[in-house]
Amino acid sequence: MKRNEAVESSLESLEIVSLTHVINPYRGRSQSTENSQSNSPSTGIKNGSSLPSWSTGSLNSKEPFAFAPDQTGQSTPPMQPNDGQNNYEIKIESSIVKVVNAKKSYGKGIHKKVVLDNLCLTVPKGSIYGLLGASGCGKTTLLSCIVGRKNLDHGRLSVFGGVPGDRRTGIPGKRVGYMPQELALYIEFTIKEMLEYFGRIYGMDRHKIREKIDFLVQFLDLPHCDRVIRTLSGGQQRRVSFAVSLLHDPELLILDEPTVGVDPMLRQSIWNHLIRLAKDEGKTIIITTHYIEEARQASMVGLMRNGHLLAEAPPSTLLEQFNLPSLEDVFLKLCVKHEMVDAHDIPAKSTAGSMSLSGTLRKLPLVSDLTLTNTAKRQKRGGSLVYPGSTAMAEDYSIQAISYMKAPEETEFQKIKRRLSMKKKPNSGSSDQVSPGCCQMTVPSPQLLFLFLLPAVQVIFFCVAIGQDPTELKFAVVNHEVSNMTSNCTVTTGCDFTTISCRLLESIFNNSSTLIMVPFETDELAREAVAKGEVWGMAVFPETFTKYFLKRLWSSLDVDNETLIQSSIQVNLDMSNQQVAFQLQKALHEGYQSFFRQLLTDCEFPPEMGDLPLVFKDPVYGDLHPNFTEFMAPGIIILIIFFLALSLTGDIFVTERRDGLLDRSWIAGVLPSEILISHVFTQFLVLAGQTAITLVFIFLVFHIKCEGPVGWIVGLTLLQGTAGMCYGLFLSTIFNDVAATIQFSIGSFYPCLLLSGILWPLEGMPWYLRTVAWYLPCTAACQAMRDVMSRGWGITHPSVYLGYVSTLSWISVFIILSWIVIKVKSS
Numbered sequence: 051m052k053r054n055e056a057v058e059s060s061l062e063s064l065e066i067v068s069l070t071h072v073i074n075p076y077r078g079r080s081q082s083t084e085n086s087q088s089n090s091p092s093t094g095i096k097n098g099s100s101l102p103s104w105s106t107g108s109l110n111s112k113e114p115f116a117f118a119p120d121q122t123g124q125s126t127p128p129m130q131p132n133d134g135q136n137n138y139e140i141k142i143e144s145s146i147v148k149v150v151n152a153k154k155s156y157g158k159g160i161h162k163k164v165v166l167d168n169l170c171l172t173v174p175k176g177s178i179y180g181l182l183g184a185s186g187c188g189k190t191t192l193l194s195c196i197v198g199r200k201n202l203d204h205g206r207l208s209v210f211g212g213v214p215g216d217r218r219t220g221i222p223g224k225r226v227g228y229m230p231q232e233l234a235l236y237i238e239f240t241i242k243e244m245l246e247y248f249g250r251i252y253g254m255d256r257h258k259i260r261e262k263i264d265f266l267v268q269f270l271d272l273p274h275c276d277r278v279i280r281t282l283s284g285g286q287q288r289r290v291s292f293a294v295s296l297l298h299d300p301e302l303l304i305l306d307e308p309t310v311g312v313d314p315m316l317r318q319s320i321w322n323h324l325i326r327l328a329k330d331e332g333k334t335i336i337i338t339t340h341y342i343e344e345a346r347q348a349s350m351v352g353l354m355r356n357g358h359l360l361a362e363a364p365p366s367t368l369l370e371q372f373n374l375p376s377l378e379d380v381f382l383k384l385c386v387k388h389e390m391v392d393a394h395d396i397p398a399k400s401t402a403g404s405m406s407l408s409g410t411l412r413k414l415p416l417v418s419d420l421t422l423t424n425t426a427k428r429q430k431r432g433g434s435l436v437y438p439g440s441t442a443m444a445e446d447y448s449i450q451a452i453s454y455m456k457a458p459e460e461t462e463f464q465k466i467k468r469r470l471s472m473k474k475k476p477n478s479g480s481s482d483q484v485s486p487g488c489c490q491m492t493v494p495s496p497q498l499l500f501l502f503l504l505p506a507v508q509v510i511f512f513c514v515a516i517g518q519d520p521t522e523l524k525f526a527v528v529n530h531e532v533s534n535m536t537s538n539c540t541v542t543t544g545c546d547f548t549t550i551s552c553r554l555l556e557s558i559f560n561n562s563s564t565l566i567m568v569p570f571e572t573d574e575l576a577r578e579a580v581a582k583g584e585v586w587g588m589a590v591f592p593e594t595f596t597k598y599f600l601k602r603l604w605s606s607l608d609v610d611n612e613t614l615i616q617s618s619i620q621v622n623l624d625m626s627n628q629q630v631a632f633q634l635q636k637a638l639h640e641g642y643q644s645f646f647r648q649l650l651t652d653c654e655f656p657p658e659m660g661d662l663p664l665v666f667k668d669p670v671y672g673d674l675h676p677n678f679t680e681f682m683a684p685g686i687i688i689l690i691i692f693f694l695a696l697s698l699t700g701d702i703f704v705t706e707r708r709d710g711l712l713d714r715s716w717i718a719g720v721l722p723s724e725i726l727i728s729h730v731f732t733q734f735l736v737l738a739g740q741t742a743i744t745l746v747f748i749f750l751v752f753h754i755k756c757e758g759p760v761g762w763i764v765g766l767t768l769l770q771g772t773a774g775m776c777y778g779l780f781l782s783t784i785f786n787d788v789a790a791t792i793q794f795s796i797g798s799f800y801p802c803l804l805l806s807g808i809l810w811p812l813e814g815m816p817w818y819l820r821t822v823a824w825y826l827p828c829t830a831a832c833q834a835m836r837d838v839m840s841r842g843w844g845i846t847h848p849s850v851y852l853g854y855v856s857t858l859s860w861i862s863v864f865i866i867l868s869w870i871v872i873k874v875k876s877s
């Protein structure tokens with residue numbers, strides 16, 4: 051009895067599978083009759099035909115098709131013909147995509163999420179297969195496995211009779227056109243550039259590309275092909291993505307929700323075009339859509355739920371069998387039944403191990419009904435299957451029954467073709483003949499300009515804003531020697547010693563733009579102004595300043611305390627800002643020194659008597675009056691180049707991966723190494739441009755000195771940019787989103803800025819931090835660059851040499867780490 055149930059079950063399963071696979075609605079009838087003679091009765095595989103290769107998970111079976119054991123534990127005899135013909139063998143012959151017992155899950159342990167659960171699916175050649183299911187049921191995952199971007203955990207998968215991912219089968223390659231759910235477009239490109247880019251990848255010639263661009267722009271109602279993709283609406287962008295997948299007339303089209311954001315008329319036009327591609331050109335199309343009803347136009351639909359296929363049949367068959375008006379109703383009903391079965395079936399399911407689609411369907415009373423009904427109603431006629439309600443054979447049935455076959459006599463495709471041919475001018479045969487505007491030169495995008503100008507802008511900000519002396523600092527003066535400083539402070543000249551305070555004040559304030567004098571009547575008022583932050587400091591001249599100043603001057607070393615106090619100017623500074631305070635002190639010192647030298651000269655004394663007995667001769671390296679800008683310039687060059695390259699590379703790789711561009715290029719047949727080389731090449735061009743602009747501004751515009759050979763600066767800057775690129779690559783292998791990459795970049799920026807000797811000499815750090823700092827990517831390079839610029843050293847000097855060695859080592863480290871992370875992730 052058990053055995054009988056098993057056989058019945060297998061027959062039901064076989065019938066369902068047969069129902070789903072024998073029909074090739076566009077390409078003509080099944081080949082069962084033609085091929086039945088040559089079939090191997092035991093395996094069902096056509097003699098002499100090569101077995102499909104399989105993308106397998108860990109399924110143990112060595113058979114090309116593995117069928118799950120039925121409830122008796124015995125394997126269903128899959129290749130047994132159930133109607134005197136070997137329909138199964140036809141499936142092998144005619145199917146483009148075949149998935150058997152696919153299992154796929156994400157995560158591990160308690161986080162494990164099963165996304166494909168013993169899913170079986172067959173897509174016949176020349177059919178449109180509508181994959182339907184709620185969001186998150188695993189459609190995209192399945193498509194990713196079909197195009198070879200993901201691997202199954204268990205089960206088998208073949209495309210074009212080979213393993214997806216194997217270039218010899220044409221996938222990845224030009225046999226497949228893939229439209230992923232993500233946009234997967236370079237949004238900075240124009241429509242034309244985008245299509246040309248993929249056209250070149252597919253090896254199309256220019257003329258063909260232009261022809262296709264013209265057709266696709268009109269067919270998909272796209273805006274002018276010189277429009278930048280970023281500026282298009284979401285729906286328009288999706289249509290450009292769709293155009294990319296159609297561009298090279300692939301044999302297999304895999305479209306993940308191509309009609310999202312498309313208005314109903316255009317949607318219908320798209321479907322008409324797909325139908326024509328399938329019917330007239332034998333293209334095979336797998337399409338997912340959320341508009342369930344539009345899938346009525348598919349030749350086959352697979353209703354998917356929680357990783358299972360609930361049913362797989364022509365839409366009209368489903369509607370008829372369920373006696374429901376819409377596919378949505380059918381889907382709903384199947385889901386409800388599936389829920390009920392799931393609720394009662396957990397133990398059985400868990401022991402079943404692997405459960406085929408047929409097994410799943412068998413547990414559904416309603417679907418079993420469908421099977422039985424099919425069986426009952428099905429008639430055999432002339433060796434082909436005939437379905438109820440139709441007097442035609444299977445192929446004809448589908449043609450008549452499916453609504454799209456009632457498409458208007460002239461399809462959109464034909465209309466557009468006609469419109470295009472009407473538009474053609476007499477010399478339309480010329481290879482240059484394209485729609486106006488589509489072959490125009492495009493100006494560089496603002497983003498590209500920004501990319502090149504960014505370093506220049508940063509250098510300008512740095513050179514203009516950093517390192518200059520603070521000026522116009524307000525300073526309070528209380529002069530008790532004169533009653534009204536503004537009107538009564540007479541400045542004397544020559545060897546004259548009346549109101550020396552006024553002469554000194556003039557020397558301090560009038561000869562420099564650093565300080566602005568703000569006179570106050572009393573010490574208290576001046577102090578209050580300092581306290582309020584209105585002035586940066588105050589100086590108070592005693593009432594008898596001139597008298598005691600002269601006494602101090604003439605008395606030489608024999609000076610009493612009273613003289614010292616009365617001849618001194620009392621200064622209180624706001625030291626809250628170190629740079630400003632230094633500047634104030636410097637201005638006061640220089641003002642005093644200038645006054646005193648002048649006084650000595652006027653009184654015919656040697657002015658040097660007013661100087662400290664320290665003579666600073668010409669420095670060995672650098673200037674007598676060093677400039678903070680020159681100290682920081684090497685670090686700034688490195689920071690700008692390193693971190694621009696880092697953020698650009700990180701952003702590009704992460705964005706391209708997130709947006710599906712890397713996948714799309716890979717599926718189009720581009721090798722990962724080619725992607726990498728093209729990125730390195732283009733980014734190196736950007737880097738070279740940025741380096742040139744940065745150095746031109748530093749050395750030629752702002753005249754920052756470089757005592758050594760500029761070539762070593764250029765070399766080191768390019769290498770630092772390369773190190774930044776490699777670091778960006780490394781971060782992009784770790785993180786999947788741009789925000790994390792940017793956060794980490796910023797997180798790395800500050801240690802570099804603070805510890806690499808860019809802002810402050812390394813000699814000012816504690817020894818332990820200094821040791822760590824030397825191992826950072828920018829430290830040795832910064833020091834090397836500073837030594838070239840201010841000391842004029844060349845590569846033979848260890849400091850410069852070490853800068854190069856350190857940078858090259860970091861490049862190697864980042865590349866090795868990226869490689870390790872990629873290997874770990876892919877395993």
Ligand SMILES: Nc1ncnc2c1ncn2[C@@H]1O[C@H](COP(=O)(O)OP(=O)(O)OP(=O)(O)O)[C@@H](O)[C@H]1O
Nearest residue numbers: 156157165183184185186187188189190191192231
């Ligand atoms: N890389 C991943 N890591 C973890 N979980 C994932 C990953 N990709 C997809 N998933 C999960 O797997 C399930 C199936 O995702 P999938 O994208 O295949 O669904 P879908 O049917 O295509 O959904 P939609 O129609 O919304 O696109 C979802 O729950 C999703 O969250």
